[in-house]
Amino acid sequence: MVAITAPSSIEHIPLVRCPKANASPPAVIPSIDLSAPGxxxxxxxxxxxxxxxxxxxxxxxxxxxxxxxxxxxxxFALPQQEKLDMSGPARPLGYGSKSxxxxxxxxxxxxxxxxxxxxxxxSSALPPSLRMALEEYTRAVREVGGRVMELxxxxxxxxxxxxxxxxxxxxxxxxxxxxxxxxxxxxCCLLPPGRDCGVTxxxxxxxxQIISVLRSNCTAGLQILLRDSARWVPVPPDPDSFFVxxxxxxxVLTNGRFRSVKHRVLxxxxxxxxxxxxxxxxxxxxxxxAPLPQVMRExxxxxxxxxxxxxxxxxxxxxxxxxxxxxxxxxxPAEEVAAK
Ligand SMILES: C=C1C[C@]23C[C@@]1(O)CC[C@H]2[C@@]12CC[C@H](O)[C@@](C)(C(=O)O1)[C@H]2[C@@H]3C(=O)O
Ligand SMILES: O=C(O)CCC(=O)C(=O)O
Ligand SMILES: [Fe+2]
Numbered sequence: 001m002v003a004i005t006a007p008s009s010i011e012h013i014p015l016v017r018c019p020k021a022n023a024s025p026p027a028v029i030p031s032i033d034l035s036a037p038g039x040x041x042x043x044x045x046x047x048x049x050x051x052x053x054x055x056x057x058x059x060x061x062x063x064x065x066x067x068x069x070x071x072x073x074x075x076f077a078l079p080q081q082e083k084l085d086m087s088g089p090a091r092p093l094g095y096g097s098k099s100x101x102x103x104x105x106x107x108x109x110x111x112x113x114x115x116x117x118x119x120x121x122x123s124s125a126l127p128p129s130l131r132m133a134l135e136e137y138t139r140a141v142r143e144v145g146g147r148v149m150e151l152x153x154x155x156x157x158x159x160x161x162x163x164x165x166x167x168x169x170x171x172x173x174x175x176x177x178x179x180x181x182x183x184x185x186x187x188c189c190l191l192p193p194g195r196d197c198g199v200t201x202x203x204x205x206x207x208x209q210i211i212s213v214l215r216s217n218c219t220a221g222l223q224i225l226l227r228d229s230a231r232w233v234p235v236p237p238d239p240d241s242f243f244v245x246x247x248x249x250x251x252v253l254t255n256g257r258f259r260s261v262k263h264r265v266l267x268x269x270x271x272x273x274x275x276x277x278x279x280x281x282x283x284x285x286x287x288x289x290a291p292l293p294q295v296m297r298e299x300x301x302x303x304x305x306x307x308x309x310x311x312x313x314x315x316x317x318x319x320x321x322x323x324x325x326x327x328x329x330x331x332x333p334a335e336e337v338a339a340k
Contacts, residue, residue: 021198023232044155051246051261071130108267146171169283177282185274188267201265209282212245219274225262255291285310
């Protein structure tokens with residue numbers, strides 16, 4: 001990776017070139033109508049093959065995301081010091097620009113990272129319109145996450161009376177660890193138009209939680225890695241839909257049936273910013289993360305050493321973005337896990 005520096009509207013960001021930035025032509029990202037009869041099977045298929053899908057017909061009024069987008073853009077347009085004064089520097093919660101986490105990762109973005117568990121509200125120092133928009137949006141997107149987790153359980157063959165097993169780890173659970181991240185990627189026009197710029201907005205990684213639910217504006221940049229062919233493919237933006245990621249914890253809870261998806265974001269090359277909002281559904285710190293008995297076949301061995309969400313999160317926050325965070329918990333050699 002080559003580090004270069006350039007002036008920007010959000011300070012002097014050390015730019016990092018995205019390895020093999022040019023992705024293959026768009027693959028078909030599964031698009032699932034959450035209200036359709038076959039939704040559970042389609043969700044499980046997508047989580048097995050890609051760990052990623054687009055959710056449509058989700059019932060969230062477009063106005064909620066529009067209000068949040070407007071509030072967020074107004075916030076990001078404020079002077080740097082005001083943004084820091086309002087939300088504090090990201091440690092890890094708060095306002096951050098160019099650095100991601102605390103272990104040296106950088107990207108062409110600024111962001112707000114907030115805890116949104118039902119018991120805690122986003123920082124009261126944020127502008128009231130942004131805070132209200134965040135609260136309303138979070139209530140709605142949490143429900144989408146909950147519905148998707150029920151469909152996941154159904155698609156895994158969990159009996160009807162136990163289908164809330166995943167949802168209940170996150171939604172409405174005392175002490176669950178839910179976060180919302182608002183990412184702003186300003187345009188990065190370093191090279192003449194038409195020349196590939198290929199600057200990293202957010203480097204490749206998997207999300208450590210159970211589930212992530214993402215919504216972005218019309219500006220492209222998100223890419224996912226197709227595990228089987230090791231190809232990066234762009235995800236065409238769709239502001240009317242949500243994109244669902246399988247997180248590392250769900251990979252363990254399903255004993256590798258669902259695979260957490262590697263994804264990354266390239267900085268926008270045109271004139272428009274990318275704005276994305278991601279809900280991360282994590283359980284309570286004391287929640288044990290081990291394959292669910294409801295999905296295990298008789299005699300099936302766990303592929304992972306058991307841990308709690310608190311332990312995993314603490315370890316994850318000591319890693320670099322692109323590290324394989326589940327590696328140290330694998331009980332079988334990586335090749336055998338991959339072949340499962
Ligand atoms: C480099 C890092 C940023 C991150 C914490 C970590 O040490 C490794 C995981 C990263 C990640 C990826 C998904 C989410 O955006 C995030 C909030 C999370 O829970 O794990 C970030 C962390 C972060 O930005 O603090
Ligand atoms: O901004 C995006 O589109 C994705 C960001 C992301 O993957 C993350 O915040 O974990
Ligand atoms: Fe992510």
